[in-house]
Amino acid sequence: MKDREFLLLVCLVSLTLIFSNFSLFIKSIASSSFLQPPLKQAAQQLKLDEFRQSEQAFWNQIKEINLDQSSPPTEVATVNPVTIPPQQKTIASPNPQPSKTPVSSPQKPITSPHTQLSKIPVSTPAQKPVSLPPKPKPTVEKPYTRFLFVGDSIMFDLGVKLQSNLRKTHQINHTKLDYKVSSGLNRIDYYNWYNRTTTLIKSYKPDVVVILFGGNDGQDIIDQNGRYQRLLSKGWEQAYQDRVERYAKLLSASPVRKVYWVGQPMSRKPRYNQIFTVLNKIYQNVSQAHPKIKYISTWDTFTSGGKYLAVVADKSGKRRSVKINDGVHFTSHGANIISEVVLDQMKKDKIIALKSQPSKTSPESPSKTPPATAK
Known part of the structure; x- marks a missing residue:
């Protein structure tokens, strides 16, 4: 009687652990070498479905980002978008039998997360125009008067x-x-x-x-x-x-x-x-x-x-x-x-002009300054 109760208790604990982390249980079964091929294929299918769900959640979060309300962009180096072909994204099953669930759509290639980040507008700080010092005005020499x-x-x-x-x-x-x-x-x-x-x-x-x-x-x-x-x-x-x-x-x-x-x-x-x-x-x-x-x-x-x-x-x-x-x-x-x-x-020495016109005096009005006499 006691052995049955102990066995029952062990079964209950095992079931509780299995259902509390079912995905981990499936993964462990899938990697087990003692599992039969049908069960092993079913475990791989559950593992693939779980991956698709986590990937879809990631892209939903990216689409929900409001770039207009984000902080002003800073200068970062952009990465050229790399398109991953659908063949590289598909996870092959260890069983050669074809899977009924389509892995990816060939009409819409899956791009790397870096592709989306590279589309974020990057603005460089405005360069202030270099102000040159004003050219000195040529100095006009005051005439000697x-x-x-x-x-x-x-x-x-x-x-x-x-x-x-x-x-x-x-x-x-x-x-x-x-x-x-x-x-x-x-x-x-x-x-x-x-x-x-x-x-x-x-x-x-x-x-x-x-x-x-x-x-x-x-x-x-x-x-x-x-x-x-x-x-x-x-x-x-x-x-x-x-x-x-x-x-x-x-x-x-x-x-x-x-x-x-x-x-x-x-x-x-x-x-x-x-x-x-x-x-x-x-x-x-x-x-x-x-x-x-x-x-x-x-x-x-x-x-x-x-x-x-x-x-x-x-x-x-x-x-x-x-x-x-x-x-x-x-x-x-x-x-x-x-x-x-x-x-x-x-x-x-340019103290006086090289050429100057003599002052015009009429013959009737001679200069008032008399010629100097020798001393």
């Missing part, structure tokens, strides 16, 4: 002609001539050109300054240490160069845009030529150290073959004397020739 002429009495002769030629030929009317007789950079105890030039630049605000010194500087000098230096000695040359350097620094540090330092032309007196040779060398050397200052040599203007000429032709071909009897000061004709040399340099 205000001219200042400073120096001794020789500058007076030259300055008058420069003013006249700038007004008539280049229509430049803002000019100022400031000179002092018997002055220079030697005797600053007599006339201080450092202070005077600073005052002129602040008050007149010139664009261009033209300088001419040297006619009165051929004398002994007191250097910056208060020591007496004889004319044309090494100590004298150094002391005078210090004066010129100080004046050049003053001009370079000022708002003046361009400075022309005019050298002395050859004289008919050997004494002046000996002094002017040393002075011109100092003017040239100092000017080269200051980019704002241009040295203009006039040494050969009144020469021919290295010899002084008392009569020289201007650009129009008119021949007249160029200096008065002292051999230093210009005549009106000589001052006009030196002014042409200065203006030609200004044209090369």
Whole structure:
């Protein structure tokens, strides 16, 4: 009696386990080598039906995904769709007998899940246009309109002609001539050109300054240490160069845009030529150290073959004397020739226009400015 109850209990437990996981039981039977072929084929058929049901549930879930409500797509690499032929999808039965249940429809090929995912639109982030820096506008140089002429009495002769030629030929009317007789950079105890030039630049605000010194500087000098230096000695040359350097620094540090330092032309007196040779060398050397200052040599203007000429032709071909009897000061004709040399340099530097129409004046109304006389 007890054996029957035990056997009954075992059967009940076995049936309970079988029905709780029937699919696992069928799979185990199908893989058993002791099962008869009909039962084994039935187990394989149940296994295939279960696979179809799980596959159909997967595709139903894919179809239910709402892509419009999904989060914004990110950049992903898409996979080319691979179509799996129906023959590869069919699971062959171990029994050679044909199955009555169709495995797949040949009219609608089954595609891999990667095929559906590759159809999801992928958007790349919008590239911002590269903003190039604005092209710098070409700087238009302000014209040179205000001219200042400073120096001794020789500058007076030259300055008058420069003013006249700038007004008539280049229509430049803002000019100022400031000179002092018997002055220079030697005797600053007599006339201080450092202070005077600073005052002129602040008050007149010139664009261009033209300088001419040297006619009165051929004398002994007191250097910056208060020591007496004889004319044309090494100590004298150094002391005078210090004066010129100080004046050049003053001009370079000022708002003046361009400075022309005019050298002395050859004289008919050997004494002046000996002094002017040393002075011109100092003017040239100092000017080269200051980019704002241009040295203009006039040494050969009144020469021919290295010899002084008392009569020289201007650009129009008119021949007249160029200096008065002292051999230093210009005549009106000589001052006009030196002014042409200065203006030609200004044209090369584009300070004034290369070509300008002369101002129109009627014969009945001559110019109010009288011609300058030699001093």
